[in-house]
Amino acid sequence: MPRKVYVLDTSAVIAGFVPGLVKAEQVTVQEVLEEARDLCSKLELETAVVAGKVKVVSPSREALDEIRREVIQTGDVVSAVDVKLLALTLDLKRAGDEPELMTDDYAIQNLASLFGLPYQRIAMPGIKEVLRWEMVCPACDRRYPPPAPRCEVCGSRLVRRPRR
Ligand SMILES: [Zn+2]
Numbered sequence: 001m002p003r004k005v006y007v008l009d010t011s012a013v014i015a016g017f018v019p020g021l022v023k024a025e026q027v028t029v030q031e032v033l034e035e036a037r038d039l040c041s042k043l044e045l046e047t048a049v050v051a052g053k054v055k056v057v058s059p060s061r062e063a064l065d066e067i068r069r070e071v072i073q074t075g076d077v078v079s080a081v082d083v084k085l086l087a088l089t090l091d092l093k094r095a096g097d098e099p100e101l102m103t104d105d106y107a108i109q110n111l112a113s114l115f116g117l118p119y120q121r122i123a124m125p126g127i128k129e130v131l132r133w134e135m136v137c138p139a140c141d142r143r144y145p146p147p148a149p150r151c152e153v154c155g156s157r158l159v160r161r162p163r164r
Contacts (some may be wrong), residue, residue: 002098006120007089008054009103010035010081013045015122017102028055029088031081059087066090067115074114078107089117134163 008017013036021160026048033049033056035066036042048054064087071078078086086108092099099111101119112119135144135158137151144151148158 004101005092005097006014007085007099007101007107009085009105011104012102012122015104017122018044027057028054029084030056048065057088059084060091063087063090082108086111092114133160136161
C-alpha cells in the first residue's frame with residue numbers, strides 16, 4: 001500500500017495546518033523551517049520536526065532540474081523554495097508514495113496541477129474572519145456606516161477602518 005505523505009509549504013503552516021494532529025507522514029524542506037522562523041506557528045512546526053512528525057528532506061537533483069525547466073516554460077513566478085517543494089512531491093510520487101502538497105499558494109497549486117501532483121488547500125472557506133468596515137471621522141472620531149463620505153458634524157473626510 002502506498003504511503004500517504006503530506007508535503008508542507010510555508011503557507012500551509014501559516015494557514016494553521018498543525019503537523020502534530022495529523023497521522024500521515026509529513027515532509028518539508030529546510031527553507032520552509034527558515035521561512036516559518038518569524039511566525040507564531042514556528043514553534044509548532046519545530047516541535048513536530050524534533051518529535052519526528054515532520055521530516056526535513058531534500059529533493060533529488062533530477063526532480064529539481066525537471067521542475068525548473070517546466071517553470072521557465074510556463075513563466076510562472078515561484079520561489080526557489082516552491083520549486084524544491086514541487087520537486088520533493090515529484091520524487092515521492094515516483095518512489096510510489098501518495099504525496100499531497102499542502103499549500104494555499106495559487107502559483108504552486110497551478111504548477112502542481114500542471115505536473116499532475118496532488119495538492120490540498122488548507123484554509124477552509126468561511127473560516128477566515130470576515131472583515132466589516134466602518135467610516136471614522138479622523139477629526140472628531142464619530143463613526144458612520146459605509147459608504148458615508150464626510151462627517152455630518154464637522155465635515156471632515158471619513159476614513160475606512162475595520163470594525164471591531
Ligand atoms: Zn467629525
